[in-house]
Structure formats: C-alpha cells, structure tokens
Amino acid sequence: MKKPVWILLLILIVLGGVAMLGMMGTGPKYRVDYGGRKEFFAGAKDAYRAGARVSLVYGPLGTDTDYAFYLDGERLDPDYSAGKGGYIVRFTMPAHDAELRCEAHGSMTALPEPEPIPEPEPIPEPESAPGPGSAPAPEPAFEPLDVSAVTEIHFTYDMYAGNQYKLEAWAKDFTPAGASVTIEKRVGPMNYTGFKKRGDLKVDKAQAAALLDVLSRYDIKGWSELPAGSSGSAPSRSLYVFCGEEMYGVAWNARFPKTLPPQEDVFYCELFNFFNGLIHDEPGWEEVRTDDLDDPRDNPAYGARKVTHFGNEVRLVPGTGVYYADGRGAEIDYGGRDWWREEGFFGVWELDPEKPQDDPFCLNVKEAALRVGADGGVTLELDDERWTGTLPSGRAYLSDIGVRLESGTARRSFTIHPTDQNSYAHLRVSAYPLPHPEEQFIPIDTALVKTD
Numbered sequence: 001m002k003k004p005v006w007i008l009l010l011i012l013i014v015l016g017g018v019a020m021l022g023m024m025g026t027g028p029k030y031r032v033d034y035g036g037r038k039e040f041f042a043g044a045k046d047a048y049r050a051g052a053r054v055s056l057v058y059g060p061l062g063t064d065t066d067y068a069f070y071l072d073g074e075r076l077d078p079d080y081s082a083g084k085g086g087y088i089v090r091f092t093m094p095a096h097d098a099e100l101r102c103e104a105h106g107s108m109t110a111l112p113e114p115e116p117i118p119e120p121e122p123i124p125e126p127e128s129a130p131g132p133g134s135a136p137a138p139e140p141a142f143e144p145l146d147v148s149a150v151t152e153i154h155f156t157y158d159m160y161a162g163n164q165y166k167l168e169a170w171a172k173d174f175t176p177a178g179a180s181v182t183i184e185k186r187v188g189p190m191n192y193t194g195f196k197k198r199g200d201l202k203v204d205k206a207q208a209a210a211l212l213d214v215l216s217r218y219d220i221k222g223w224s225e226l227p228a229g230s231s232g233s234a235p236s237r238s239l240y241v242f243c244g245e246e247m248y249g250v251a252w253n254a255r256f257p258k259t260l261p262p263q264e265d266v267f268y269c270e271l272f273n274f275f276n277g278l279i280h281d282e283p284g285w286e287e288v289r290t291d292d293l294d295d296p297r298d299n300p301a302y303g304a305r306k307v308t309h310f311g312n313e314v315r316l317v318p319g320t321g322v323y324y325a326d327g328r329g330a331e332i333d334y335g336g337r338d339w340w341r342e343e344g345f346f347g348v349w350e351l352d353p354e355k356p357q358d359d360p361f362c363l364n365v366k367e368a369a370l371r372v373g374a375d376g377g378v379t380l381e382l383d384d385e386r387w388t389g390t391l392p393s394g395r396a397y398l399s400d401i402g403v404r405l406e407s408g409t410a411r412r413s414f415t416i417h418p419t420d421q422n423s424y425a426h427l428r429v430s431a432y433p434l435p436h437p438e439e440q441f442i443p444i445d446t447a448l449v450k451t452d
Contacts, residue, residue, distance in 0.1 A: 028049070028050075030050060030093060030097050030098065031098075032044070032046065032047065032048065032097070032098050032100055033097070033099045034100050035099070037102055040059065040060075040102070041056040041100070042056060042058075043055075043057065049093065050093055050094060050096075053090070053093075054092070055088060055089070056088070056089045057084045057086045057089075058078070059084070059087070059434050060086065060413050060432075061086055067087060068103045069087070069089050069100070069101070069102050069103075070101045070102075071098055071100055072094070076091055145243070147213075149243040150174060150212060150241055152241070152242040153169075153211070153239070153240070153241050153242075154168075154169075154239070154241075155167075155168070155169045155240075155271050156169075156236070156238045157237050157271070157272045158236040165187045167185045168183070169183045169184075169275040171203075171208075177205055178203045178205050178208045179208040179211075180201075180202060181200070181202070181203055181275070182198070182199070182200050183198070183199060183201065183275055183278065183279055184196070185279065186288065187290065195287040197279075197285055197287065197288045199282075199285070201278055211274055214270045214271060214274065218263075218267050220241060220248045223254040223255070223256060237264075237268045238250065239268075239271065261297055265296040266295070266297060268293075269294075269295055269296060272293050273292040276290070276292055277292065296322075299322055301316075301318070301319065301322040302319055303318060304318065305318075305330075307327060309343070309421075310344065311344075312342060312343065314342075314397075315333040316331070316333065316397060317331040317332070321396075321397060327397050327398070328398040329397065329399055330397045331396060331397075332394075332396070339394075339395035340372065340391055343395070345401075346372045346373055346374050347372060347424075347450055348370070348450070349371075349427055349448035349449060349450050349451065350368065350370075350448060350449065351367065351368050351448060351449075352447040352448055354449075364444055365445075365446040367382070368380075368381065368448060369448075376390050376391040377390055377391075378390060378391060378403055380429065382446075385407055387405035388406060388407070391403060398421060401418075402414070402415055403416060414429055414431045415429070415431070416429055419447075424450060425450050426448070427447075427450075428447055429444070429445075429446055429448060430444055430445040431443065431445075
C-alpha cells in the first residue's frame with residue numbers, strides 16, 4: 001500500500017534532521033589561550049569547535065579604564081552592556097588554537113605586564129655603491145609613496161568617546177596652484193544625530209604642500225602591508241592615498257613602529273589638525289566646531305616623570321598614564337622591587353571603630369580583618385569567611401588596588417581603596433557582584449583602620 005506523500009515528506013525531514021544532528025558536535029576542539037585572565041571572561045571554556053560562535057562577558061571593569069580585545073592579533077569590536085556589567089566579546093572560533101587577549105589602559109586596579117617598548121631605530125644613512133665583488137643591495141619589498149604623484153587623499157578620523165565627532169576629508173585635483181578639498185564633519189552622539197556639515201574648499205599652493213609634507217614623513221605603503229595589530233584604545237582612523245590607479249593605504253588597525261609617543265598618534269594628529277584647521281574659523285561651520293588635537297609630542301607622559309607616591313619619589317613608566325594630566329593610572333617603576341614593601345603596604349587592618357555599623361560605607365559586614373604579608377600574601381576575613389590570595393605585581397599611580405581572592409572553590413575580585421593617597425592608615429575594602437548570570441552574592445563594603 002502506498003504511503004501518503006505527506007508521510008514520505010515527513011520521513012525525509014526527520015532523516016535530514018538526524019543527519020544534521022549527526023554532523024553537529026563533531027570534529028576536533030581547539031584551545032583558547034586567555035593570557036591568564038580566563039576568570040574575567042564569564043562563561044569561558046578551554047576549547048571550542050571550529051566555526052563555533054563564542055560570546056563572552058568580560059568583567060568586572062576598572063574605573064576610568066579603556067579596554068581593547070584581540071583574537072590572534074586581530075582587534076575585536078565588543079559591545080558594552082550596562083546590564084551585564086562588562087563588555088560582550090564575540091568571535092567565531094578558527095580551526096586552530098587561538099589567543100584571546102585583553103589590553104587595559106588608564107586608571108586600572110591591576111596592570112598587565114607591559115611589553116617593553118624598544119627605542120626607535122635611527123634612520124640609516126644611504127649606503128654607497130657596492131664595490132667590486134660585493135653583493136648587490138636587496139630590492140625593496142614595495143615602492144614608497146611618491147608624494148609628487150598623489151592625485152587623491154581620503155582621510156577619516158572617528159572619535160567615538162567623550163565629545164563624539166567624526167571628520168572625513170577628500171583632497172584631489174592637485175595642481176601647481178593648490179588642490180580641492182571636501183570636508184564632512186559631524187558632532188553629537190555615536191549615531192550622529194547631532195550636527196552635520198559638508199562643504200567644498202580650495203587650498204593654495206602652500207597649504208597643499210603642507211599636506212603632502214605630512215605624508216612624505218611616513219612609510220605609508222609599508223604600514224598598509226603589515227599584519228593587523230594593536231592601536232590601543234585609539235579612535236577609528238584610516239587613510240587612503242591614490243597615485244593615479246595605484247592606491248596606498250593605512251588601515252585603522254595597521255601596526256606602526258613602536259615609538260614614544262606612538263607614531264600613529266603623531267601622524268593622525270597632524271592630518272586631523274590640517275583638515276580641521278581649514279574649517280575651524282570658517283563661517284557656517286560653528287555647529288560642528290571642535291578644537292585641534294593635542295600634539296602627543298607635548299604630552300609629558302611620554303617622557304621621564306617623577307612623582308611623590310606614599311612618601312617615595314618614584315618614576316612613572318613612559319607611555320603609561322597618558323590620558324590624565326596628573327599621570328593617574330601610570331605604572332610605577334620600582335626597578336623590580338616589590339611595590340608593597342616600598343610603600344609599606346603590609347600589616348593588619350581591622351574594622352574602624354569610628355565607623356558605626358549603620359554607616360553607608362560599612363555594608364553587610366560585622367567583623368573584618370585584612371592581613372598583608374611582606375611576601376605580598378593577602379588574607380581577608382569577613383565574618384565567618386576567609387579569603388586568600390596575592391597582591392598584583394604591578395602598581396598604578398593614584399589608583400585603587402584590585403586583588404583576586406579565593407575561599408574554597410569560590411573566587412572573587414576585591415577592591416582596596418586607600419582613603420588617603422599618602423597613607424595606608426585607613427582603607428575601604430569592597431566587592432560587588434556583576435548582574436545575573438554571574439555569581440550573585442551580598443555586596444561588601446567596609447572601612448578598616450591599621451592596627452599593626
């Protein structure tokens with residue numbers, strides 16, 4: 001007896017579904033190296049199958065801190081979620097072991113070990129012609145940009161933090177008399193619902209020469225051919241230069257030579273200020289007016305700095321703490337010595353008797369004691385709980401101290417806040433949970449005074 005057509009179709013659908021289920025979950029898994037920060041990625045697993053869509057929440061976050069995330073050196077574009085209390089990091093697992101990295105800059109509670117920044121190499125002098133029997137000089141891997149042949153420039157600078165704005169500029173029609181420039185600038189929220197202005201301008205011979213002079217000082221073609229790399233927490237920036245049919249480009253994530261200050265910051269500062277200067281005082285551009293960028297070469301954070309910190313004159317590592325004039329968040333260089341010994345941050349702290357139990361800074365704690373040893377070991381007793389761990393190896397200037405402690409199988413991040421940046425006599429110790437589905441616990445905030 002023949003079966004109805006709909007039954008045959010149903011059987012085919014079921015068999016197809018079984019086949020699909022059979023294919024799912026097969027194949028090898030590849031490991032993810034979190035750079036020792038796996039516990040900060042909620043839901044992180046040691047390995048995933050190739051093609052798996054991975055979504056992780058990174059937290060808790062430090063105050064006044066910028067974060068950047070990289071998968072095998074490629075910068076990711078995370079979304080911040082106030083509800084989840086962190087950044088949502090998404091990526092597709094490649095068919096090989098992968099490296100997921102987080103870089104944090106600014107006023108951090110715990111600094112990652114910095115990668116040493118080499119001194120910039122001097123520009124070599126041109127070599128003389130090879131003598132008899134000498135090997136010929138190798139051919140360059142690319143032709144450098146010839147600024148005299150430039151026919152068009154397309155530049156974008158998108159500042160998506162703080163006072164958000166975007167400047168996009170096109171320069172073309174280069175002649176001995178000058179060039180034509182089109183500028184579009186927007187100022188307002190991230191979706192640019194604020195003000196927008198677009199206009200055409202003419203630049204004279206001297207202005208066109210100044211623009212080309214900026215390009216002549218940088219290895220435009222070389223950067224475009226290097227692998228994608230870190231540009232820190234910089235805004236989105238790009239440059240494309242045309243010489244007839246030949247295109248040269250600097251992508252937003254191109255790896256620049258490591259210098260102090262960062263060469264890309266100087267380069268893009270010069271370009272932005274050139275185009276911004278053309279419209280800054282022009283009538284009709286008032287609604288989108290913003291100041292020029294500060295020249296990174298004038299930022300003292302890239303030079304030698306000494307400050308007084310807990311009674312010691314200390315050196316701040318050049319290139320850190322660049323976002324604040326007072327150096328907040330900069331790494332302190334103790335020359336390999338333990339910072340807690342240098343600052344005298346060891347001893348015993350107990351509940352401050354001057355803080356009554358109903359004080360808003362004494363939250364959900366009846367008994368508390370903090371012990372920090374000369375070896376950096378930390379013991380925190382909160383009522384009937386005992387948490388242990390070690391201090392972070394790095395110390396940031398004018399910043400709280402973040403420490404990861406354990407109690408049995410539980411792990412929790414605590415913040416130690418000196419109430420006086422020149423003394424550890426009085427501290428606040430706190431811990432607050434991230435939103436569900438992270439571990440939920442009663443918030444802790446307590447005032448302590450040093451007793452030993």
